[in-house]
Amino acid sequence: MRISTNVTYNDFIKNLGANASKVQKSLNQLSSLKEVSQSSDNPLLVSKIMNLNVSLSRNATFNQEIKDTRSWVQTQDSALSNVSDSMRRIRDLIQSTGSGTKDADAVRANKNEIQQEIQGMVEALNTNFDGRYLFGGQKTTEPPFAVERDAKNEVVGIKYNGSDANLSREIADKVTIDIPTNGGEMMGVEVEVEENGKTETKTEKLSDLFGNIVKQINIYLGETDQTTTPPPPTPGDDTTLKKFTDEFMKKIDMFSDNIVNFRTKIGAVDNRLKSAEQRNESDKINLTSALSERQDVDIAEKYMEYQNQMLAYQTTMAMGTKIMQTSILDYVR
The missing domain is CATH 1.20.1330.10 (f41 fragment of flagellin, N-terminal domain)
Known part of the structure; x- marks a missing residue:
């Protein structure tokens, strides 16, 4: 099967974007110390967190x-x-x-x-x-x-x-x-x-x-x-x-x-x-x-995940550099 240069470029851009998105998500989690920042991140988890927050609020009211x-x-x-x-x-x-x-x-x-x-x-x-x-x-x-x-x-x-x-x-x-x-x-x-x-x-x-x-x-x-x-x-x-x-x-x-x-x-x-x-x-x-388990980030674990994602991102960038530098002259030689 013939793989064109355009297909290679498209795959590279797709993988680069996916890795960049993962890195960005980890950075947001590390900076906010929260697993999710908006409902689209994980609708089910966000729903559970909201219910727990409501329960805690009611608990505080009853306590007072x-x-x-x-x-x-x-x-x-x-x-x-x-x-x-x-x-x-x-x-x-x-x-x-x-x-x-x-x-x-x-x-x-x-x-x-x-x-x-x-x-x-x-x-x-x-x-x-x-x-x-x-x-x-x-x-x-x-x-x-x-x-x-x-x-x-x-x-x-x-x-x-x-x-x-x-x-x-x-x-x-x-x-x-x-x-x-x-x-x-x-x-x-x-x-x-x-x-x-x-x-x-x-x-x-x-x-x-x-x-x-x-x-x-x-x-x-x-x-x-x-x-x-x-x-x-x-x-x-x-x-x-x-x-x-x-x-x-x-x-x-x-x-x-x-x-x-x-x-x-x-x-x-x-x-x-x-x-x-x-x-x-x-x-x-x-x-x-229960709220902490669902909402709070494990900093050590998340930082290790971030490091792995950065490595994957940097590797993708490095491979992309090699692909982008390939021209018709490389095939003539």
Whole structure:
């Protein structure tokens, strides 16, 4: 078969272009440290890299969500710790008031401190995190608790203005967690009472308890003429006041336990978030490793490949020089 000079030239140019293209590709990979720089290089590989990048981005979003939520529940626990301290102090003041060893001025001072503790509880329950209130249910932009006052402007209770629903957060793909934010759960306790020979369930409210405490102390001090059921203590009658304070302490303990139970829920959420955070970090490592295997260049291996391609390119150039220098005189000789 006869091979013309034109065919030889065409083959040389084709091989030279192919080798130059390989060298250029290797140079791009070495300079960018990436296997591919555009989708046409390897469409399937580019698709996998894009999916991994999306997964890493979502992983980072979930990681931030988990961290924010952990900070949220830890702030909640800290606030409720203050509330529990106030409840204990109120109990001590009630016990002191009913001890029968306090004069009117001391009882009045105890009442004033109880009212201050109630206001302190409201301040703690209105704690906000990053501009959002922690115990307002899904109403996070307005203070959920307010101090209730009587006609004499005395503190007599706590009012809850939040919603009855908890907040939900997505901490992983299609995985959500409820944060205990319904502060109303701490304001009421279900108790069983016997009425007319039947056992019924009724709701005891913390606000009513505080109001009754202040009211009974005022009656004891002779500063109100309101009547209560059971009959109020006689002004200055320590024995009757002690019966009331014993009952109040039992109810304070009941509500304190209710707050502890609420804190227990928060602790359980924090533990779950901690586990989710560890899984998230593990997923991040796995995704980053998978992305690196597909996207990043092995510099040593790629440089060896580049050297071989350069050798092939230079060899092609050398052979091309010999071919180009051939003329009709070489055949005449």
